[in-house]
Amino acid sequence: MGTFFNRTETREYTEEEAEVLISMLPGFSGTGTSFTSAKAIENSDVFTIVNLLASDVASLDIDMVKNDVATPDSLTNLLNVAPNGLYSGGTLKFIITANALLNGESFCEIIRNPKGKVIALYHLSNSQVAIKQDATTNFRLVYDVNDLKGNIRRLQTTDILHFKFFTIDGIRGVSPLNSLKDDLSMQKDSKRFLANFFKNDTQTGGILKMKAGKLSKEARDKIRDEWQKSNAGVDKAHKVLVIDETFEYEPIEIDTEILKLINASTFSTETIGKVYRIPRHKLGLETSNMSLAQANLDYLTSTLNSYLKVITNELNFKLTANTGSVFKFDTAPFKTTDVETHNKIVIEKFDKGLISLDEARKSLGDKPRGDENGRKHFISLNYTTLDQLEEYQMAKAKSKGGGSDGQD
Known part of the structure; x- marks a missing residue:
């Protein structure tokens, strides 16, 4: 894949690229505004929140679902296992999520073979991609990609995944960091004040x-x-x-109450968490009075699910059009408390026919059967529908009445 990387060639890095290389998270690049993501994650709260969300998204498998049944597919193998020869599926999901959280958007190139089958997915740095409207195609969006050698490749929308967690025009993503400039600056100044205070042996x-x-x-x-x-x-x-x-x-002399106020203040942390919709208990700001299962479900529904939907919507729009199948994240890990409770819930679902035998075996950590019986839903003979129950009662009543007339 020489189009993306040339390991035998050396070159001079720009200031922005150099900042990216020394950042704490992989694959980040500057946004070209007054801040860069590499600088933003030097803030411990931003780093913690981005790492939390990106890690949670990366830990979940993406299934290909058709008629509510998940089936193995080469695309899910690319997303979950090996999108290319450079990094794993988990790393790709982490990079996509982290970049979109910091820069407002992230890009991933779709590589197809001559027959049109998707064979690889490569993340593209934000600084590599320029979004334009092509006048020759009724102003459709096109993506000009700089291959870092000065060469520009033009990609159509069908050849690139463009993830945006927040957008006001549907074309460009907006970084949440835009709303945090003052808060990050205030937190940085407060920490610098405390650092200088203790650096000088508390002599102000x-x-x-x-x-x-x-x-x-x-x-x-x-x-x-x-x-x-x-x-x-x-x-x-x-x-x-x-x-x-x-x-x-x-x-x-300095009033020590000011130092206590600065040291104990959680205002900036709360504000950053609020922008990314992170519950307070996830940031350690308070103890949740909910059970672990309730806390996980609250985090999944109120926070994580919105990010997962953005990712699957883009995948469905670009990769599964007119196939009848859709991508869905397997969020079962966030609905599980402990092994015993999890196993009990799975067995109850299987007994009531809510899941198939193979789905139950997969949830319990066993290898699915993979045959027709494994795909079936089993249910007790004691269960029936209301209309069938009424028919049964009517037939039973008629049977009793006919027997009595025959005896007369």
Whole structure:
């Protein structure tokens, strides 16, 4: 796949690409605005939230469902196991989700063989892709992809997956970080204030007075720098301070309540979590009074499901049109509490005919039968529909009446 990577060639990296390479999460690139995703994830709250959501999405398998039955398919193998020769399906889902959460959108190129079958999926960095409207095709969207060698390839919408968790025009995704600029700045300044406070051994500053003489600005700056060099820092904490009678040092005191307020403040964390719709208990801000099953279900329905739908909607739009099949995430792990409860629920569903034998075996960790009996739904003879029950009662009543007349 030399179109994407050339391992034998070296090149100079741009400032944006260099920032991407040193970021903490794989595959991120700048958005071209006043912030970059690589910088944003230096904030621990943003990193935690993005890592949480992207990891949860990556941990779930995507099924191909037709007539409410999941069937193995080469496309699901690409999405779950091996989308290409570079990384796994879980990594692809992680990169797609993380980029869309940070940059507002993410891209994935669809590679097909000469017969039109999808054989690979490759993530594209946001900085590689330019979205345009082609006047020669009634202003349809096209994607110009820079292959990092200066070559531009034009892709049609059918050849690229474009994931957007938030959009106001249906064309470009909008990053949630746009609404967090002030909050991230405030949190950064607060942490910097605390870091400097403890770096200076909790000494917030002071006034060094010279009793006699008048100092020039250069002299004052030099004395200040030398004083800071000699006395500031944890290594010099609690050491004896020696000055002559021409100087007088007066420390500046700070209200410790301000430090407590800054250190205990969770406002920025709550705001970041609110933007990404993360429940407070997921961020450790409060203890949930719900059971584990209720907490997981609440997180799935109120938060995770909206992100999963965006991904499957794009997959269905580009990959399953007119096939009668749809992609769905298997969210069973978030509906399970413990092994014993899980097994009990599966068995109850099977006994009531809600799931097939193969579905039950798969949920219990056993290998499905894979035959006709495995796909069947079994149900007790004691169950029947209401109309059949009425017919049965009427037939029984007529049978009793006929027997009585015969005896007369």
